[in-house]
Each structure stands twice: as C-alpha cells, then as structure tokens.
Amino acid sequence: MTVTIGRRELLVALGGAAAWPLAARAQQPDRTYRLGFLIPSGRKSPWVLAFLDELRLNGFIEGQNLTIIPGGFDAQVDGLAERAEALVKAEPDAIVGGPEPPLRVLQAATRTIPLIGMSNDMVADGLVKSLARPGGNTTGISLLSPELDGKRQDILMEAVPGARRMAALMDSNVTSAGHIEALQDAARSRGIELLAFGVAKPEDIAPAVDTAKTSGAEALNFLASALFFPVNRVDIDRAHGCAVARDSPLA
Numbered sequence: 001m002t003v004t005i006g007r008r009e010l011l012v013a014l015g016g017a018a019a020w021p022l023a024a025r026a027q028q029p030d031r032t033y034r035l036g037f038l039i040p041s042g043r044k045s046p047w048v049l050a051f052l053d054e055l056r057l058n059g060f061i062e063g064q065n066l067t068i069i070p071g072g073f074d075a076q077v078d079g080l081a082e083r084a085e086a087l088v089k090a091e092p093d094a095i096v097g098g099p100e101p102p103l104r105v106l107q108a109a110t111r112t113i114p115l116i117g118m119s120n121d122m123v124a125d126g127l128v129k130s131l132a133r134p135g136g137n138t139t140g141i142s143l144l145s146p147e148l149d150g151k152r153q154d155i156l157m158e159a160v161p162g163a164r165r166m167a168a169l170m171d172s173n174v175t176s177a178g179h180i181e182a183l184q185d186a187a188r189s190r191g192i193e194l195l196a197f198g199v200a201k202p203e204d205i206a207p208a209v210d211t212a213k214t215s216g217a218e219a220l221n222f223l224a225s226a227l228f229f230p231v232n233r234v235d236i237d238r239a240h241g242c243a244v245a246r247d248s249p250l251a
Helices: 008-024 046-057 080-089 100-109 145-159 177-188 202-214 233-238
Strands: 002-006 033-038 066-068 094-097 115-119 138-142 165-171 193-199 219-222 243-248
Touching: 033 080, 033 100, 080 100, 094 100, 100 115, 100 138, 145 165, 145 177, 145 219, 145 243, 165 177, 165 202, 177 193, 193 202, 202 219
Parallel strands: 002 243, 033 066, 033 094, 094 115, 115 138, 165 193, 165 219, 219 243
Antiparallel strands: none
C-alpha cells in the first residue's frame, strides 16, 4: 500500500511565482525569456515537467518564448557555488532554486536576478523576511514539510495498526535532527519505534529501502524532500510487505 500527499497546488503557486518576474522584465512582444534552475531534481523529473506545464499555462512555452539554461539540474551539495556562478553569468531573467542550500548559494551569488525559491519554511529558514513582504530579490513558497511528514506518519500508523517498528527515509543534506526527534517522539507515544535512515544522493535510495526493510520496519515514510521526487515504482516495489507513504508532486 502506498500513501501519497500531493503538491500540485504548490506547483501552481510556484509556476505563478516564476511567471511574475519573467513578465515584469519583458521589453518587446517577441522576446525570449531565459530561466535557470539550481535544484537536486533531474531535467525530466515529474515535478519539473509539471512545473513547466504550469508555466506554459501562464504563456511561457519552452522552444517558443522560453529557454531553459542548462547546468542547474541534478545539483547536489558539492559544486553548488560553481553552478550558481555559472547561472548568474548566463544572465537569466529568473532562477528557480531549492531547497535551502541551493537557494542560499544563489542569494550569495546575486542580489539582482529574481530568485524563485522553495524550502521547508522560507521565513523560519531566514530566506525571506515574510511571505507577504519577502524583501530583496527572493520570493517563493514554503513547503511546510515537517507538518506533512507528521501527517503521513499518522496515516501510516492508522493503516498498519499492529506495527511496532517503522522507518523514515530522510534527506541527510537538509533534514534536521530536531525534526527526526519530533517524529520519533510522536511514534513512541503510540508504542512504535521509528528508525531513521539518511540518504544523500539518488543512488542511495534503493539501498536505504533495502536496509529499512531488513531492519524489520513494517511501514516506510519518505520524508518530504526534492531528493525523493524521482522515487519510482522500482524503489517502491523494493519495500514489498511494508506500507509506504511518500510526497507526490503530481498527485
């Protein structure tokens, strides 16, 4: 059994946020806009394709009046500064960045190019002053991942009422120790042991799923992170016998 909590409404918001700086910098009707990305997801990942679909609805169509600057996809922690510098030198009209580490690097690289960001909490992370008045050159959305992670964990506990051990797969690049402790405390209060397994890059996902299953986990929660957006049916099938909950950008 797989439980998903979707993010389509957030993609709509993010696509709209990207459209505003592109439109604001238009100078002539036949202009081609240039958009950069600095994200851990791949160019053909489901959420990127959905994001571009949303931009298309706003009138920005790749190959017609929109060009995507290469070099900013599959961006892991190593080399972020170099990639950000290359993107800024390409002089895009706007850059989409996230989660927190890529967005911080972009903020250090430019104070003029509009940045459209996404993180667990844009305000609490110190990336903007407020959502209503972000200030500077950064705007975007807060994913509120901790709250959704907890909701998915609650759903898993209800789905597998006899479970005594669960596992959480976390993005070790961004997930805080405090967030894991809060999830473990919530599970412990219901007599369930929650094991946490860190994943740093996409190729670590399958081995982590295998380890979680070997540990005796009866349910598996993929904590919200762009790192897990490309999780496919093969990864889910590795957890056969476990209830699985994950974030879905396409639901």
